[in-house]
Amino acid sequence: RVPQLNDDHYCGTLLLSFDLRKKFQHLFVQSTKSGKQMLMNEIYTELHITDENLERTVTIGNLLELLPGQDGSLRSLMMKGVSGIGKTVTTQKFALDWAEDKVNSNTLFIFPFTFRELNLLKGKKYCWLDLIHHFFADTKGAGTCSFDKFPSLFILDGLDECQLALDFHNNEILTDVTDSASVDVLLTNLIMGKLFPSAQVWITTTPEAAGRIPRESIDMVTEVRGFSHPKQEEYIRKRFRNKELASRIISHIKTSRSLHIMCNIPVFCWITATVLEDMLKTDDRGELPKTLTEMYIHFLLVQSKLANVKHHGRSETDPIWSTETRTMILSLGKLAFEQLQKGNLIFYEENLVEWLHQDRQFSFVHLSFQEFLATIHVIVSFINSGINLLSEEQSTSKQSVLTTEQSAVSQLYQSAVNKAMQSSNGHLDLFLRFLSGLSLQNNQELLQDLLKQSGSSLQSNQDTVQYIKQKIRENPCPERCINLFHCLNELKDQSLVEEIQQYLSSGCFSSNKLSPAQWSALVFILLSSENEFEVLDLKKFSASEKGFLRLQPVLLCKVWSRKLSSMPRSMKAVKVSALYVNKNKIAHLHLLFFFRLSSCELRPESLEALSTVLSCQSSSLRRLDLTNNCLRDSGVELLSAGLESPHCRLETLRLIGCGLTWKSCDAVAFFLNSQSSCLKQLDLSMNKLQDSGVQVFSAGLESPHSKLETLRSAGFSKASHLAAMLKKGLLDLTNNSLEDSGAKFLSAGLQSPHCTLECLRLSHCLLSERSCESLASALTSQPSSLKELDLSTNDLLDSGVKFLSAGLESPQCRLETLRLDCHGHTKHLSHTSLFISLESPVTLLLSLFSSIIIIN
Structure with missing residues (x-):
């Protein structure tokens, strides 16, 4: 039970709220004119944050809440995200919102700590009460001393910057908040719940450092993905x-x-x-x-x-680059490098005096600037004197000067790669990326007056690329390899995408075990790369369901849609036919020209997403194959919203074996009748549409807006409903019980002067020799547009073939391919002006012209 609040508690809360408002209400923003303070509530912009396991979107308001229906309590939260993604500002905004009574009103106290500040207390002993009073002095004046009895939140920001041991296995166990111990011990007991068991703990970190805390001590993990x-x-x-x-x-x-x-x-x-x-x-x-x-x-x-x-x-x-400015930057670079080597992120006054000769405090606005300036220092040292500050052979008192210029350059970059690969928390990752980028000549030219390159050359790009690729193949650690991919991107290596695909399909590390954050990192590299690749083989990514979901932004990129639209049509197909999407949600695949999702057990929400893709203004999707998905009538209804959109550019739709009935045909008719419809090919084979269904969607076929050229359908018997298709290019009625009456109707339509049908397929339609007589008359009509006729797997008998032979003799016949099945033998017969009487089932009609004879 929560004890009753007294005046001291209320006073402490009010003073803490005032302190946090004062501390976080402004955010420093640098511009090209000057730095200025902006109100946090005016400049703060919402970030995309997700729950790592459930893939739900998280907001500041529900960040520390369980989902409805989840059991237990949420005590510890870990928020992961790459450097600069907005974790710190998010904690500050949360604390400010609490102080302004906008969130977590049930929490009585919030204590936001940073590991940068806690590092300064390394080796000193405190009890938790004293530690709180050290950072939040106003709470001491209010006499508040029972924090462990009330709902509280401890924010520990920047685990990746922590220089404390955090030995969860060997540290002393504490159960009393008044016990004194080192800050390291206080933190491990807080995180494990030994101290303040009823309080919540929120830890922020980069993915590389997340493993410093045992997974069993974390109830929920979220990931900050940045701005949309x-x-x-x-x-x-x-x-x-x-x-x-x-x-x-x-x-x-x-x-x-x-x-x-x-x-x-x-x-x-x-x-x-x-x-x-x-x-x-x-x-x-x-x-x-x-x-x-x-x-x-x-x-x-x-x-x-x-x-x-x-x-x-x-x-x-x-x-x-005046003398003063150049001296300042180079001094800052030396400071940055020396402290980076030691793992220091906060500099003491003596450090600043030593390198800057100024008796005032200085701090880098972000860790990335420290790593960038440290890189400048390493490069300047190498250019001016040939000294490799990264050489593993040198000691603190003796630096190695390498002899041959080319070997020295290679050694410099290889040393940097090796050092970064050995880092357990990734604290040299950005340094290595900057060093890779600064090896390019165009980047060195931008800084030529700062570098004053008169000595050693830094051109060793290809050697560096090959060494990085070698390390990728040798090292199974995904975090280290992901940073090496970033380095290839900085080097503008054109094989970057291929390298990523090879890495994931090599077997050296199972891509199914990549964490969502690691997938996000790979996706970021793919998107930020300027590589121009025409085929993205998603099969090589071997992605799990969550992995494929993380790859969606790669397909989403609208700029690629523009790029694809400028390519030849034959190069637009993105190779995804081998992709298996088991029960996945499909996102906006604007990029794709052809997307095959056959046998993927698609859910209704997938169809809603696909519908959104089809209706998107930037959609490039032209061919969609949903074969063997149990869509049923409700699924077609969901899909039809996108098909009816004026932005839909779909030309081919395959719905083979999708469990459709006559109820789906109304939606089919509606999108065929749409004025903006671009659909040219529709395959409804292996569905039980029945005659009533075909009659319904035939209204769409007769519409002047319909652009359909090819129709494949099955499950009905009355051909009269498809009269409009005789004005199209291809009509495939395979596996329909048309019988002779249906063939007679089609023959009459083929003789119409308005008929433009070129291909008619009537395989498995229960036709007899009487159908051949009707069709033969159609072949002799003037003009005949039919070039291909498939009558295979029908019981036509010799007499039926003879009827067809008479039609083939006609000078009006334009037929080029005839498929017949005679006692199990299928022959492709060609039109010819020579007619040889067919006296037996195995007699062949030979072509002297363009067609090829094929015997199955």
């Missing part, structure tokens, strides 16, 4: 009050697929907006940055220009 495309635009419009400038920035981002995708990461979106704000000031803006490294280089140039204007009184048109 609409939220990108919303953020930029909030960021820039100038509506015209915001619109121009958004338009420029959309011109580059890789840029558009990478802006899903908020920190990258912020950097991109800042860079574009500067680039749009001049008409001579050059090519837009497309990779992570390119964007950070441009951001460094923008910030250096700003420093020149703000701190050194120079003009924006003056050279960027």
Whole structure:
């Protein structure tokens, strides 16, 4: 039971709320003019957050709640996401909303800690009460001391930055919140629930560091996926009050697929907006940055220009790399590298004085900037003196100077790859990506005045690419390999997609065991890559259900739709025919030209999603095969909404063996009659439509809007309902009980001057020799358009064949292929002006012209 609140508790809550409002109500936003504070509630933009297991969308409001129907309680939450994805800002926004009484009103206290701050207390002893008072001093003044008795939330932000041991197996067990211990021990007992068992704990981390906490201590895992495309635009419009400038920035981002995708990461979106704000000031803006490294280089140039204007009184048109600015950047680079080597993310005053010669505090705005500037330092050191700061052979007091230039360059990159691969928490991942990107000549040229490249060359791209590919094949750890794929992307390696497919199909690591976050990372690489590939073989991805769902954005990319539309038609088919989608939801597959989902046990929600795809304005889908899915009439009804859309461009639809009855035919007639219908081929074979059903959809066939050229249908007996199809190209009535009366009706239609039918298939239609007599008269009509006639597997007898022979003799006959079955032998017979009397079932009609004789 929750104890009764007293005045001290109310006072403590109010003071804590006031403190959190003051701390988090503003967010610092850098621009090309100056940094400024913006209200959190004005700039904050909702992120896409999902529950890792249930794939439900999570909002700040329900982040710490169980789904309806779930048992138990939610004590511990782990939020995963790549660096810069918005985890920290999300925790700050949550704390602010609580302080403003917008969320979690039942929680009496919220204590947001960061591991960066907790690292500073390493080696010191506290009890939890003292630790809370250390960071939230106002609670001490209110006399609050019973936090463990009331609903509380502890936020531990940045597990990937934690320098504490967190030894869950060997740390001392504590059960009293007044017991003193090291911060490391306090945290492990809090997370395990030994202390504050009724409190909730929310931990944020990158995927690489998530394994530091035992899985049994975590009740739920969520993943932050960043901005959706609409939220990108919303953020930029909030960021820039100038509506015209915001619109121009958004338009420029959309011109580059890789840029558009990478802006899903908020920190990258912020950097991109800042860079574009500067680039749009001049008409001579050059090519837009497309990779992570390119964007950070441009951001460094923008910030250096700003420093020149703000701190050194120079003009924006003056050279960027003044002596003061270059010295500052190189000093920051040295500081960044030295501290990165030690794993330090917060710098003490003595560090800053040593490298910057300034008696004031400095901190990097984001970890990625520390890694970028550290990369600059490594490269400058190598260029100026040939020193490889990453060499494993050197000690802290002695650095190795390599001899031959080419071997030195290769050694530099290989050392970086090896160091990053050895990291357990991925703290050198971005460093390696930046180093890969900075090896490209065009990137070095952007920084030539900073690097002052007069010594060693850094051109070793192909050697680096091959070494990275070798490491991918040697290392089964998905997190390490995913970062190496990022490096190939920075190197603009054209085989990136092929490498990913080979990795997943090689057997060195089962792709079915990839976590959703790992799938998301692979998808991000595929989307942000500028690789131009025409065939995406999804079978090679060997994805599980969740894995395939994570691949959906690759198919969703609208820019690919535009790219595909500019290709020759023969190159548009995306190879997905071998893909097995077992009980999957299908997302907006705008990209696809041909999508085969035969025998996939599709659910109603899948059909709703497919319907949305068909009705999407950017849809490229032309052929859809749903063969052998138990859609039934209700499924066709769901699908028809998309087929009737004016945006639907579908030309071929196969619904073979889908359990349809006459009830489906009304929907079929409706979309055939649609003014915008593009459907040319419809296959309804192996469904029990019956005569009543065919009669219903025949109204659609007779519509002037119908563009249907080919119809395959079965399960009825009256051919009269299909008169309109005699004006089309192909009519396949295989496996229908038409009998001779049906053939007689069709023959009459074939003799009409309006008939344009070229192919008629009447296999398995219970026809006799009488049907041949009717059809023979049709072959002699003027003009006859029929070029192919299939009468196989009907009991025509010799007399029936003789009737057909008479028709073949006519100069009006245009038939090129005739399929017959005589006592089990099927022959393809060709029209010829020579007629040889067929006196036995095995006599063949030989062609002197264009057709080929085939005996089955």
